[in-house]
Amino acid sequence: MNAAAAGGGAPGPWGPPPAARPGGDPGALERALREVAPERYEAYEGMLRALAEGQVWMLLWHGSAGSPDAQYGNMDVSGHGYAPAVTSPEQLASSGWARGHEVISGQEIAASLYRTRWGLWLNPHAPGGGVGIPWADLRRIAAGLDRLPAGPLHLSEPQVQAPQFYGLLEHQALEVRAVRALRRAWVRPAVGEPYLAIGLELYDTSPPAVEAVRALMQRAIAVAPEGLAVSTVAMGDEYDPVAMWMRANARPFFDREAAGRPPVAPYPAQAYPPQASYPYGTQPPPAGPGWPQQPWPGYPGR
Numbered sequence: 476m477n478a479a480a481a482g483g484g485a486p487g488p489w490g491p492p493p494a495a496r497p498g499g500d501p502g503a504l505e506r507a508l509r510e511v512a513p514e515r516y517e518a519y520e521g522m523l524r525a526l527a528e529g530q531v532w533m534l535l536w537h538g539s540a541g542s543p544d545a546q547y548g549n550m551d552v553s554g555h556g557y558a559p560a561v562t563s564p565e566q567l568a569s570s571g572w573a574r575g576h577e578v579i580s581g582q583e584i585a586a587s588l589y590r591t592r593w594g595l596w597l598n599p600h601a602p603g604g605g606v607g608i609p610w611a612d613l614r615r616i617a618a619g620l621d622r623l624p625a626g627p628l629h630l631s632e633p634q635v636q637a638p639q640f641y642g643l644l645e646h647q648a649l650e651v652r653a654v655r656a657l658r659r660a661w662v663r664p665a666v667g668e669p670y671l672a673i674g675l676e677l678y679d680t681s682p683p684a685v686e687a688v689r690a691l692m693q694r695a696i697a698v699a700p701e702g703l704a705v706s707t708v709a710m711g712d713e714y715d716p717v718a719m720w721m722r723a724n725a726r727p728f729f730d731r732e733a734a735g736r737p738p739v740a741p742y743p744a745q746a747y748p749p750q751a752s753y754p755y756g757t758q759p760p761p762a763g764p765g766w767p768q769q770p771w772p773g774y775p776g777r
Contacts, residue, residue: 504529504562504581508597511606516665520625522606526581527616531560531597532567533584535575545577550596557596557607558588570600585616589714614714624664630720633661633671640699644673644691645729651691653677653684656727658710660717670704674721677711 507522538545547558561567567576588595589610598605615623648654658674675688696705708717727733 500525501529501563504531504597505566508562508606516625520620520666523608523612523616523620526595526597526608527585527620528581529562530578530580531562531584531595532564533558533560533577533579534570534572535577537574539575540577545575547577550599552596552607555594555609556592557594558584559596559599560584561598561600566598566601570598572600581616585613589613589617611714611716624662624717625666626716627665628716628720629663630717630724631661631663632725633659635661635671635700635703637671637700637703640695640703641728643698644695647691647694648729649731651687653679653688654691654729655731656710657729658721658725658727660708660721660725662706662717668704670706671699672706672708672717672721674708674710674718674725676727677709680709680711 504522504525507518507525510518511522512518534548536546536548550557550559561570561572561576584595592610594607594609595613596605596607611626615625644657648657654675655678656676658676660672660674661669662672663669673692677684677688692705692707699705708715708721710718710722712718
């Protein structure tokens, strides 16, 4: 990756560089890391919050901070790519890293890495191998942790009985020109309450179309069973884990074209191929001869 594009000494595309950001406890991330362990999802969420509010020292395999040829390091763990980082100047010293580094906010590096499905590995030199943060969790940091469900997600076909809700959705979806198909899933996040997700496959994502779909969902939710939490998922979001699961596993309960209704939009809907599964949460320590590992080719960029 061209590291200069994600941070460095000049303002990046997601705001000012870390030094210009107010507040933040510089020791919060390291304290949170010490609490992380398998199955301790609340502790893992606390670590993600500390990363979102803090900064990391990215290890550069090539170049120096702010230079056009700067590249982050590259780790492969169980077939998934991660860029290594450390959490303080002290950790940088103890890592023995002799090449360049770049200080960047957690928000910025999360927004940069997840778009190419790269994760972030914190303190890989530490006893036990450090902590890996998969790209799906970096996406949550970039979008706002409270806006997206906490993994690992347990996804299944909904068992809730809501005939009036589904009936109204199907009936009115015929009248909303933008809607091609509707899918559904029952989502149980690791932290928080379960909910019903409705996947929206649209012909048109212009503001008028989105507003018409929003109004449709509001009308349907008004007749949903009491206490049922409902959320919508854009099937066109290639990074959303619920949409990925529904594309692979959930048949539409409303399909305009399967019902013999011709497309009504000026262009056809995009086809979404099945997506592979992805990791969530703490990953096992990297295998190999120890730190530093064999030379990395560098994060390949966006």
